[in-house]
Amino acid sequence: MTSDNHIRADWIAVDWGTSNLRAWAMATDGSVLAEATSDQGMSTLTAADYEPALLGLIADWLGTDVTDVQISGMAGSRQGWIESPYSSVPCPPVSGPGVLAPTADPRLNVRIVPGLSQSTPADVMRGEETQIAGFLSSNPGFDGVLCLPGTHSKWVEISAAEVISFRTFMTGELFALLAKQSVLRHSLGTGWDEAAFEAAVAEAQTHPEAMARTLFGLRAESLLADLPPSEATARLSGTLIGAELAAARPYWLGRPVALIGASKLVDVYAAALGLQGLIPKRCDAGQMTRLGLATARNSAIDPAPTLH
Amino acid sequence: MTSDNHIRADWIAVDWGTSNLRAWAMATDGSVLAEATSDQGMSTLTAADYEPALLGLIADWLGTDVTDVQISGMAGSRQGWIESPYSSVPCPPVSGPGVLAPTADPRLNVRIVPGLSQSTPADVMRGEETQIAGFLSSNPGFDGVLCLPGTHSKWVEISAAEVISFRTFMTGELFALLAKQSVLRHSLGTGWDEAAFEAAVAEAQTHPEAMARTLFGLRAESLLADLPPSEATARLSGTLIGAELAAARPYWLGRPVALIGASKLVDVYAAALGLQGLIPKRCDAGQMTRLGLATARNSAIDPAPTLH
Numbered sequence: 002m003t004s005d006n007h008i009r010a011d012w013i014a015v016d017w018g019t020s021n022l023r024a025w026a027m028a029t030d031g032s033v034l035a036e037a038t039s040d041q042g043m044s045t046l047t048a049a050d051y052e053p054a055l056l057g058l059i060a061d062w063l064g065t066d067v068t069d070v071q072i073s074g075m076a077g078s079r080q081g082w083i084e085s086p087y088s089s090v091p092c093p094p095v096s097g098p099g100v101l102a103p104t105a106d107p108r109l110n111v112r113i114v115p116g117l118s119q120s121t122p123a124d125v126m127r128g129e130e131t132q133i134a135g136f137l138s139s140n141p142g143f144d145g146v147l148c149l150p151g152t153h154s155k156w157v158e159i160s161a162a163e164v165i166s167f168r169t170f171m172t173g174e175l176f177a178l179l180a181k182q183s184v185l186r187h188s189l190g191t192g193w194d195e196a197a198f199e200a201a202v203a204e205a206q207t208h209p210e211a212m213a214r215t216l217f218g219l220r221a222e223s224l225l226a227d228l229p230p231s232e233a234t235a236r237l238s239g240t241l242i243g244a245e246l247a248a249a250r251p252y253w254l255g256r257p258v259a260l261i262g263a264s265k266l267v268d269v270y271a272a273a274l275g276l277q278g279l280i281p282k283r284c285d286a287g288q289m290t291r292l293g294l295a296t297a298r299n300s301a302i303d304p305a306p307t308l309h
Numbered sequence: 310m311t312s313d314n315h316i317r318a319d320w321i322a323v324d325w326g327t328s329n330l331r332a333w334a335m336a337t338d339g340s341v342l343a344e345a346t347s348d349q350g351m352s353t354l355t356a357a358d359y360e361p362a363l364l365g366l367i368a369d370w371l372g373t374d375v376t377d378v379q380i381s382g383m384a385g386s387r388q389g390w391i392e393s394p395y396s397s398v399p400c401p402p403v404s405g406p407g408v409l410a411p412t413a414d415p416r417l418n419v420r421i422v423p424g425l426s427q428s429t430p431a432d433v434m435r436g437e438e439t440q441i442a443g444f445l446s447s448n449p450g451f452d453g454v455l456c457l458p459g460t461h462s463k464w465v466e467i468s469a470a471e472v473i474s475f476r477t478f479m480t481g482e483l484f485a486l487l488a489k490q491s492v493l494r495h496s497l498g499t500g501w502d503e504a505a506f507e508a509a510v511a512e513a514q515t516h517p518e519a520m521a522r523t524l525f526g527l528r529a530e531s532l533l534a535d536l537p538p539s540e541a542t543a544r545l546s547g548t549l550i551g552a553e554l555a556a557a558r559p560y561w562l563g564r565p566v567a568l569i570g571a572s573k574l575v576d577v578y579a580a581a582l583g584l585q586g587l588i589p590k591r592c593d594a595g596q597m598t599r600l601g602l603a604t605a606r607n608s609a610i611d612p613a614p615t616l617h
Contacts, residue, residue: 183483247518248518
């Protein structure tokens with residue numbers, strides 16, 4: 002590699018989840034100079050493994066002086082690099098750069114953003130708070146509801162730049178378990194039947210108790226009536242997302258809603274919300290994460306004036 | 310082994326499921342002479358493996374002449390020993406001994422009972438039809454509803470000695486996936502909190518949409534409020550069984566209900582139904598299977614008179 006190809010990051014943004022890790026070399030103006038990913042998520046690491054795993058991804062982006070590395074996600078959990086204790090809602094999604102992580106390499110200044118907790122009903126998030134902060138930095142004054150679909154989908158009430166309350170749904174994890182490990186795995190496949198998805202969402206809205214009895218029906222129709230795998234997949238998804246929407250109704254009913262997530266998942270949730278007459282704003286999760294990490298870092302570099 | 314210890318079965322009853330196999334050496338009077346089990350369920354076998362797997366369990370019970378072996382369960386599925394095609398409801402649960410399975414050993418006369426299918430809504434059972442036949446042989450004239458809790462729980466409407474309709478719920482499979490493979494596995498444990506179970510069942514009856522939002526709450530309470538594992542386990546069970554009862558309400562509301570299953574599971578379902586004001590009759594699954602297989606075999610030996 003010649004020095005012409007060497008990328009020097011002004012700072013580094015990292016989204017460190019349970020099963021993988023995504024890092025961006027950032028310029029001060031917010032543009033992305035380079036991106037790198039790895040499967041060294043929290044579940045594969047002990048505390049001592051984090052610095053080598055990080056350096057393995059970003060060493061080429063470092064200069065000789067200190068570089069800020071701003072992290073969000075499960076790296077800040079009790080089983081992660083170092084615990085970054087939850088902030089309790091109601092509170093701003095991100096209030097500062099977070100906890101300093103111990104490092105041996107003097108070129109690293111690593112900070113991990115805290116997650117959010119709620120006492121009643123009990124709930125937690127790690128990573129989504131940073132996406133929420135990114136959303137609010139580009140949508141100041143937003144008063145409404147954010148939905149962040151994923152393994153553990155979050156519904157979040159926002160008012161006056163604070164997270165007021167939130168609720169988690171295991172929709173993505175249930176879908177993965179049912180699709181890959183239950184008896185339904187024999188009946189599902191690639192492809193997507195949009196009409197079947199919409200009918201399943203509508204059924205879940207009308208009969209919120211339907212989920213428990215709908216699932217095995219997919220297997221039986223597959224055995225008896227050659228249910229197409231694309232229809233079975235779409236109906237499983239529609240049944241689970243429909244159940245989530247039915248349970249999250251107090252959040253979205255009559256409120257402005259924005260979706261933050263991976264683009265395919267955002268498409269699916271937007272279609273389901275569209276059936277309820279909502280046209281949600283749509284945002285990319287990676288972009289919101291980078292904006293939120295920039296907010297977290299800037300709050301340390303350029304603190305608001307205080308009275309002391 | 311001396312000849313004094315040799316058990317000679319009058320016939321042999323077999324419950325051959327997906328993950329295991331249970332055989333009983335039967336006397337003509339219905340008493341059990343011996344019992345044997347193995348983990349050579351349908352999912353581990355090809356068609357050619359069935360006869361050796363069976364002989365491995367029952368060879369000691371055979372004499373020199375032919376012995377009837379009457380089988381129910383997944384051995385009769387398309388992926389089993391030989392397909393015993395479904396009977397369509399409404400129909401009696403068992404109408405005869407079923408399909409003759411191919412065997413090399415001349416001492417074996419093997420028959421596999423068909424399962425039941427329903428076209429609208431699509432549903433299937435294999436094995437439970439035999440327990441239902443056993444129940445009806447000891448409760449002739451029963452008009453009401455049977456619940457057979459398990460991996461795939463069945464609710465079955467019985468009238469005039471026929472299965473009128475039925476519906477399957479994946480409650481047991483969902484519980485196993487969530488308890489062993491989801492993020493909730495960190496929060497569950499042995500032990501049982503009956504009051505927590507009852508509260509979760511009641512919540513599911515009042516708010517049938519609650520399941521989707523209740524599950525992750527167990528994980529969050531475990532992280533934030535040291536939720537006892539025995540309470541988490543009971544609440545997960547209560548949430549899933551409560552959702553099943555809410556969806557199965559058209560079956561049990563205002564009808565006599567009998568439970569057929571393993572005794573611990575029957576206890577749990579009886580408690581949940583008790584909260585709805587029902588006192589179900591309780592039956593052991595193994596005993597109902599043997600009675601049902603005897604009914605199937607006897608219908609071949611001693612057919613009802615016909616007009617030809």
